[in-house]
Amino acid sequence: MTKGLVISGEFGNILAREKSGNKIELGELLIAKTSEGKILMQVFDLVYGSQLSQQNLELVSGLRLEEDTELELIDPKLRTYTLSKLKNILTIKNNKAMSPKTLPNFFSPVRDVTKEDFEFMSSHVPNALYFGDLRSGSKKLDVPIYLNGEKILSHHILICGTTGRGKSVLMSNLLWNIIDKDYCGMLVLDPHDEYYGRNKTGMKDHIQAKEKVEYFTPRNPPPGCRHLKFNIKQMLPHHFNGVVDWSDPQRQALYAYFKAYGRDWISSVLLEKEIEGVKFFEGTIAVIKRRLMQLLKLEVHNEEINCKGIFDLNLGEGTIKDIVNSLEETKTVIIDTSEFSENVEILIGSLIASEVLDRYKNYNFEDLKKKPVVSIVLEEAPRVLGKEVLEKGSNIFSTIAREGRKFKVGLTAITQLPSLIPRTILANMNTKIILGIEMKPERQALIESAAQDLSTDDRNIAALDKGEAIISSNFASFAMPIKIPFFDLIVKNEKQEHIPSFAGVKK
Ligand SMILES: Nc1ncnc2c1ncn2[C@@H]1O[C@H](COP(=O)(O)OP(=O)(O)OP(=O)(O)O)[C@@H](O)[C@H]1O
Ligand SMILES: [Mg+2]
Known part of the structure; x- marks a missing residue:
């Protein structure tokens, strides 16, 4: 017409x-x-x-x-x-x-x-991952949008939108669609404990949840899930980059302890052991000790270290390795970080992300080709990728943003405030899923770094309703307007599909 x-x-x-x-x-x-x-x-x-x-x-x-x-x-x-x-x-x-x-x-x-x-x-898309349906204005079209999931995930995704516009719903959809895929493993750091679905619809409801979803939590793990514990011997000084803002003398002291005591460096600092031939300013060690104790919830009584939180002297030795193994087995690993301070959450992410990247970097070209992509989901991404944080030094997440794709390790970064992320990193995030954004500087940051020319789309982005988005990606032929389905409905529909009808025939 x-x-x-x-x-x-x-x-x-x-x-x-x-x-x-x-x-x-x-x-x-x-x-x-x-x-x-x-x-x-x-x-x-x-x-x-x-x-x-x-x-x-x-x-x-x-x-x-x-x-x-x-x-x-x-x-x-x-x-x-x-x-x-x-x-x-x-x-x-x-x-x-x-x-x-x-x-x-x-x-x-x-x-x-x-x-x-x-x-x-409609031609065949390899490793097809469903994002939503094409949208014309506010009308949904019967055109499902599939993009190459392996490419998209390894080249980083940025999901952005004002609060309440549907970032978490979209992320849930993506995780749900990825669970049964064999080309990627997902590590989800979940500060709102919303993705596993302990008390609501979530990844636990997937038909393959038992085989492909792992949930780590510090409190009352549901049956089949694991208590979160990390061993402090697994921690290296560089894991604290982006977590604690050390001064130069403090950083030198950390490395000196690591050199002298190896894997026992944290307990040696806490017990104030001497390092032969090295003398630190007294205050330096006291500050490091206090900060490590606070962050890791460790206490020292009568020359003994007591562990009060998830970081332990004896337990949790295999946690990081187990998680990375699961990711390599294309599982979705969700870590409930809702009880932790921001710094602890970032430290946990840093421990696992460093192990993933190190392992993948050590594979030779042929072996790496056979490995699945690993994507790390980060809520409130500017906490680790923000200009202010990165001015103090790089961290594992900024390293992954810059060079991860060569090693099949990607980020899925979620934020309301893309303008806080440096342009070089924004430009490296090759797929941007843009939900409604009210603030002009935030829209501008995206428009300037998008894969397609969105210079006239300012109004369009401002007018996006809940569940409406634009995908701008190097792997899409144009900036695609999409309607994102509601997660709970997807789950409900899929569950109905799996209930055999009375005739014993699947609906
Ligand atoms: N695709 C959608 N279809 C229908 N309703 C939606 C959709 N996405 C979001 N909503 C509605 O909006 C609400 C908020 O969505 P969501 O929690 O995903 O927002 P958010 O962007 O993650 O917000 P925050 O920044 O606070 O985390 C949902 O509870 C749901 O009611
Ligand atoms: Mg959210």
Whole structure:
């Protein structure tokens, strides 16, 4: 159905007049036909147009308001109308999509998109991961969006949106869809304890949860799940980068203890053991000791170390290795960090992420090819990837952001505030899933670092409703508007599919 006609404009800013009665929406996808094929366009702005001069418009409105007269100077359908500003996104020809290089003809009709227009996307996607359904404005289309999960995960994902717009719902969907995939393992640091679904719908409800989901928690692990414990002998001085802001003399002291006592360095600091031939300023050791004790919840009584938290002198020796093994077995490992301070959560992430990256770096090329991608899910990512933190020095997460993809280790970073992340890191996150964002500087940070040109999409992003998003990715043919399904509904529908009906036949 014709929704309007192209009337003027320029490349990337085409003006179309709307046919009366057709409410063209911001973000809507439209098609214009040309001799070169179909041109896919998207509405990025809407403005009023009129045949009447401003003076006449004021006259007509004045008569209506003051005299109650329905004066019409021209047929109302011709008199005033809406103009849509469109950007050309793709040229589609013979089921292939190309970057647009031409404009639609003057007076070309524009019409709604249909499922058939997107047949060019239906060819086989390797390691297909479902993100949601294509969306035109606020209308969901029957076009599921699959992208290459292995590529997307190893080249980092950024999920951003104002609070309450659906970041966690989207993350739950992705985790759910990934559980049974054999190309990746997911490590989820979960500060809100929301993904496993201890008391609500979550990954525990997946049909393969038993084999493929592991849950570590410091409190009352549900049956089959594990108590979270780490052994302090597994901790190295560099694990504290980005966790504790050491001064130079303090850092030197840490390394000196590690050199002298190896894996027993933490207990040696706590027991204030001497290092032969090395003299520290007294205050330095006292500060390190106090900070380590606070962070790791350790106490010293009568030359003995007592462990009060998850960091232990004797237990938890295999935790890190077990978790990394599970990730290599393409499992989803969820760690409940809801009870910990931010620093402890980051320390836990740092312990595991360092082991993953070290292990993957040590594989030779052929072995690495056979390994699954490992992606590390980070909520509130600027805590570890923020400019302020990184000014003090790099940490394992910024290292992964820069070089992880070479070793098949990626980040899935979630944030409300992308502008706090340095541009170089934002640019390295090759897939951005943008949900509704209210603050302009945040939208700007994304627009400037997106894989596709989103320079006219500011309004579109501001207008995104709950569950609506734009995927901009180096692995997508255009910046795709999507509607994200509601997680609880996905789970409910899948569960129904797995309940055999009375006839014994699957529904
Ligand atoms: N795709 C969706 N479809 C329908 N409703 C949704 C969708 N996504 C989110 N919602 C609704 O919005 C609520 C908030 O979503 P969610 O918790 O995912 O937001 P968030 O972006 O993670 O917020 P926060 O920044 O506070 O963590 C959900 O509880 C749900 O009611
Ligand atoms: Mg959330």
